[in-house]
Amino acid sequence: MKYVRIIRFGIITGTFIGFMSALFFSWLYGANNLYPSSPQFVEQFSNNLIAITVSAVIWALMGVVFSTAQMIFEVESWSITKQTVWHFITTYTGYTILAILAGWFPLNFWYLLQYTLIFVVVYIIIWLISMYVARRNVAKLNQELLK
Template sequence: MLKKACRRGIGGFAFGVLIGQIISIFISVSLGNGEFIPVVPEFRALFSDEIGAVIAQTLLTGVIGTVFAVTSLVFEIEKWGSLKQYIVHFFITSTFWVPIVYLCWMPQDAKGILICFISFLVTYAITWFVQYRVTKDDIRKINEVIRTENNEKEQE
C-alpha cells in the first residue's frame, strides 16, 4: 500500500503542477492583455520576488495533485462503504484544496473563500454524481452477466 501511495503521490504531484500551469495560462489569457501572468498579483505580493511566488505556487499545486492521488486510495478500502469513502475523501481533499486555491487564485476576502468552497463543493458533487452513475451502470452489467451465466447453468 505504501509503494502504491508513493507512486500515486509522485504522479499526482506532476499532474497537479500541470493543472496549475494550465490555470496560469487561462488566467493570463483572461487578465494578462497579451502578457503571461505566472501568479496573480495578490499571491505575488506575499513574496519578496516573483520567482519565489512561482515556485511556491508550483509546489502548492503539486500538493493538491498529490493529495487527490493519494486519497483516492480510500476507495480501495473494501471494508468501508462508499458513503464513508466519499466523506473521508471529501474532507481530506477539501482541507487542502480550499486553502491552497484560495491563497493562490482567489480574492483575499470572505467572498473569495465562499466562492472557493462553493466551487469545490459543486465540482465534487458533479464528480460524485458521474462516478455514482458509472458505478451503478457497472454493477448493472455485472449483475446481467451473473444472471446470464446462472440461466445458462440452469438450462444444462
C-alpha cells in the same frame, strides 16, 4: 511502491493543471508574462520566477491531496457514505488551505462561502457522474456473470 506512483501522479497532474490554468488566465487577461496567481500573490515575492516556483509547489501539493484522497475509497470496511464524507472533508480541507496559500481568494468569510458553494456543487456533480459510471460497470459485470 503503489503510494509512490499515486503521489507521483498527483504531483505531475497537479503541476500540469496549475500551469495550464495560469497560462490560460495570463492569456485571458492580456498579461505579457506568466502570472501563476493574483497580482497580490506575485507581489509577495522578489521576482516572478520565485512566485512561479512557489505556485508550482502548491499545484503539486494540490495534486497530491486529490490523488492520495482517492485511497479513502479503498477502505472496504467503510460504507460508500462514510468514504464519501471523509473524501469530501479531506479534499475540501487540503485544497482550501492550498488555494488560500496560492492567493486565489482572500481569507474573508464571503469569499470562503462562495468558494465553498462552488466546491460543493462541483463535488456533487463529479460524485453523481462517478456513481453513474460505477453502477453501469456493475450492471455490465452482472450481465457477464449471467452468460
